[in-house]
Amino acid sequence: MNEELQQRRYAAFRSCGRLLSGSRPVSLRERMASLAAEAEGVHDLDERPDVYGDGVVRALERRVAALLGREAAVYFPTGTMAQQVALRYWAERTGSPMVAMHPLAHPELHERRALTRLTGLHAVWPTTAPRLPTPAELRTCEERFGTLMVELPLRDAGFVLPAWEQLVETVAAARELGARVHLDGARLWESTVHLGHPLPEIAALADSVYVSCYKSLGGLSGALLAGGEAFAREARVWQHRYGGKLFQQWPAALSALVGLERELPRLPRYVAHARTVAAALAEVPGARIDPLPPHTHQFRLWLPHTADALTEATLRLAEEQGIALFHYWDEPGAPGLAMTEVTVGAAALEWTSEDVGKAMAALLALL
Known part of the structure; x- marks a missing residue:
């Protein structure tokens, strides 16, 4: 993805009210602030670096x-x-x-x-x-x-x-x-x-x-x-x-300790909800999920459209309707058959099967 497209996606996804796959992009300032706040409970921050x-x-x-x-x-x-x-x-x-x-x-x-x-x-x-x-x-x-x-x-x-x-x-x-x-x-x-x-x-x-x-x-x-x-x-x-x-590697080490404290206990819940999301996506016309059901909280979604068309529709859905679905589309196999990796995390837990179906219908309508 070129720099212009990356910046467009960054701006669009940051402003979205709902996100299905992955996590919402954050700025450097936000990342530093969250690390300072979250690391307080996982390590002694008065210790020397x-x-x-x-x-x-x-x-x-x-x-x-x-x-x-x-x-x-x-x-x-x-x-x-x-x-x-x-x-x-x-x-x-x-x-x-x-x-x-x-x-x-x-x-x-x-x-x-x-x-x-x-x-x-x-x-x-x-x-x-x-x-x-x-x-x-x-x-x-x-x-x-x-x-x-x-x-x-x-x-x-x-x-x-x-x-x-x-x-x-x-x-x-x-x-x-x-x-x-x-x-x-x-x-x-x-x-x-x-x-x-x-x-x-x-x-x-x-x-x-x-x-x-x-x-x-x-x-x-x-x-x-x-x-x-x-x-x-x-x-x-x-x-x-x-x-x-x-x-010195303290920022990365602290963020890993935060992840072990916060995200590790949540992963089984993400895996369970990934099955719900995958089943809903499998109902979309032309969609293929691999594997179904997912083995983890990540899986692949295939649609019979070009990666460029799906990328543009995904960005427009985020910009115009405030719904961020997927991050990247690629065509690793046959031309005109695009794939994206879906990661079900904290932001996706609020999504029902009906929510997924409606959002996908809105996406396909923009193609």
Whole structure:
């Protein structure tokens, strides 16, 4: 989206009275004010700012390690950096540079081949189906691998999750092959509902876990790696080598603590309401929801129109009627078939099925 369109969307969505997907855009002033107000209850604001990862950053690391039931956690400025560190750690332990992952996994689609260019590791795909690989697919993988990376949920397949039994069996198969297991849990926080198990039990399946501070939690930025003490010690070494040991990171760390306090307990409610929203959207003429019902509070909506037409109609609906529905439209498949990712958060909880139907009718009328 170009700068002019971004500014138009920012202005339109800020003024809307109702928002279905995601959160309302805020200004820098509003973001700073809300952080100052909300952080008061999650950390001692009279404490000195962190220096190279101590103070509030260490407090965040301890909190996340406890939530995941792991010995230690290490904060990183980005998930891309964090996962490279985790995967190279296990490559060195197994002696194999091969990482089994899905072709739709984040390192394959969104990191400019950093895993290979910077870390010297290589991906092998046990399956191209939009799901977790099966034990049989791992056992018959065309190349031997030392690490299995599992993205929970698999975002670019539609935020899909396996059943708990499938996940357990797949992890067990990887271990039978002598591989280590790493969870890409950027959105692990909201996966407990579908999997039917708490965070510590999910994290216990893997040797290491990555979680995001801003996806779902609403933090400014950042990520954490969680695992054993030895894993965390070496992760800090590579964090420094990759340039991730920043002088001060207190705004991002505070915002993550706020997210853990405020958003984490709300996620099961968002997931439940996402099913209501998805069912209502599925009634729209020509609409397709994937998956239906959603596995988390995020899912994909497809409509048989161009992305440009839907983008313009979405912006006009926000500008003229004060209703903000979706943020971005794209055409990742066939031309004329557009897709948007829907995120059901706090703003969407007030929407009924009837509300969704009426708003979509208004949107389609503008096409």
